[in-house]
Every structure is written in structure tokens, then in C-alpha cells.
Amino acid sequence: MTDFKLVESGKMGRVAYARIAPNEDMVLGIEKLCLAQGFSNAFVRGALGSLVDAGLEASDGSVIEIKGPAVEIVSLAGEVRSDENGTPCASLSGVVADPEGKVYGGPFLLGLNPICVTFEVTLEEWLPDTNETPS
């Protein structure tokens, strides 16, 4: 028995693109973008840009700090789901490169990823089917 859904069917909806400005937190920025666009759930379909410094979560829960500037975002994938209060919550994972080009990977931590010059992101809205999925 599981207390969570293993499958959720649905379809893709609207597509939003944003440029998020310097010193905004990347994770919060994506969550606010969902608020701005009225997306409850979304997938990150593309993203690139730079961070002042980066903060990734290590397997033991500690913080991997990558010093910039700039730390380049070289790949990013993620999802946004809204909680019971309608607050969008982003889970983002990716690879970044430090000013020497050395790469690091992991989940991005809320509040520790300030944008350096620009952050370009494309979100695709996820619209779950309203019918219950088979259990």
C-alpha cells in the first residue's frame, strides 16, 4: 500500500517564458512565476542563466556552496506543485558550472540561489485529469 499516487494522468496546457532579474532567488522566482501566470502545476521545460553563488543540497542534507560570480546554470529540470493552500512549491534539480567551468549537481535549495545577471525559464503547465486515477 502507498499513501501517494503512483500515476497521475493529464495533459500539458499553457506555456510561459520569463526573464527573471538579478538578485531574485531562482527557486522563489519560478514559484512566483507560477502565481503570475496562474499555473497550479508545471514542469520546467528549459532554463539557463547565471547565479551569484549556488546552493545545492548534498545527500546528507548539508549544503554544497558553489562560489561565483558567476555560477552558470547548465541544465535544470523540475516541477512545481501547489500545496493545499495553493502555494506553488518548486522542486528543481540541475547542474551548474563555477567560474572555472567545474560542474556540480543536485537539488537547488530555496533562498540560496540568487540570480546574477539573468535567468531564462520556460514552464509548461500541467493539467491533471479531474477524474480519479485507478488505484
Add this chain to the structure above:
Amino acid sequence: MTPDSIMKRKQPRFLRQPGPFNPVRIKTESSSYGRHIWLFLKPGETLFDAIVNPLTEFNVRAASMTILGGNFENLDYCVAPPDPEGRTVIAYSKPRHAGHSYMIFGNATLGTSIENTPLVHCHAAIRTKNGDVMGGHIVTEQAIVGSKPISVLVTSLEGFELRQAYDEETGISLLQPVEIDHHD
């Protein structure tokens, strides 16, 4: 150090930009749908041409792309350290020659430059000819697709454009989403 403890005692570092603060922090446009295209990068072409030429034929002028793994005959990339002249907070380095390389994963954006020509902005993780795994800004005009086509998932952006425009706050020309002017 746990994430909780560092959040309590550490403020993320902010940088003072050279220009006036723009109160619009999230500039966004959206459309009711996105077209999806499975693009194959043509062997021997530059990454720029292999993206721009087929997408222009499909009338795609703005897109977000995921470049799946593949070999390149040549890759050059830049990193972005602080601007030595101090005019902007960072500046791209001179291109670094990675040579015959494997692109592990890349993201790219297609838009329109200030000169009204196609512009491709690409960041990627690569394995260089020496075996080093590196990442940065890919010089798309110098990247030569290897002998096998490389798959790209394209999400076209419909109903608005991505235009390079001078950004006063950062002092750098950046891609920005803008509504299509239907009065041309």
C-alpha cells in the same frame, strides 16, 4: 552544516548592478499552447545553423530547447567571471577550446538579436577531449555537430517573441519576452 542552520545564519550574496534598479523583476509572456518539435541536429553543421535553419523553415522564431547527449567535432565554451573592467558584474571569458567533445546535456533558447537576426543562447555540460567534465556558455557558431544526428526537444513559443534588448540595470543585452506587434 544543515540547510536549516545555514539559512538561519547566512544571507545569500547580492550584487549591486551598474544601472538603475528595474522594479519589474519577472518579465513574462505566455501562450495557450506550445508546439513540440523533435529536431535532429545535422552532422557537420554548426550548432547555430543546425538549430536555426530547420526551425526557420517551420516558422519557429522563439523556442526553448533541450539538447540531448551527442558528440561534437568541436566545442568552444565560455565561463563568466567578474568583469575585469568593472563595467558589468560579470563578462564572458575568451572562448575555451574543448575540441572533440561530448555534450552531456544542454539547454538553449532561440530568439532574435538586436540586429534582427536569429540568436541562440546555449548552456551545456560537456566532456572535453581530455575527459574533463565542464560546463558553460557554448559558442554555437563554433560548435560542429559530430557524425551522428543529435536529438533536440523543441518547445516553440507562440504568440510572443524573444528579443535581445539592452538591459539598463545590468548593462548587458539580454533576451526578453515581448508581445508581437501586429501593426507592422
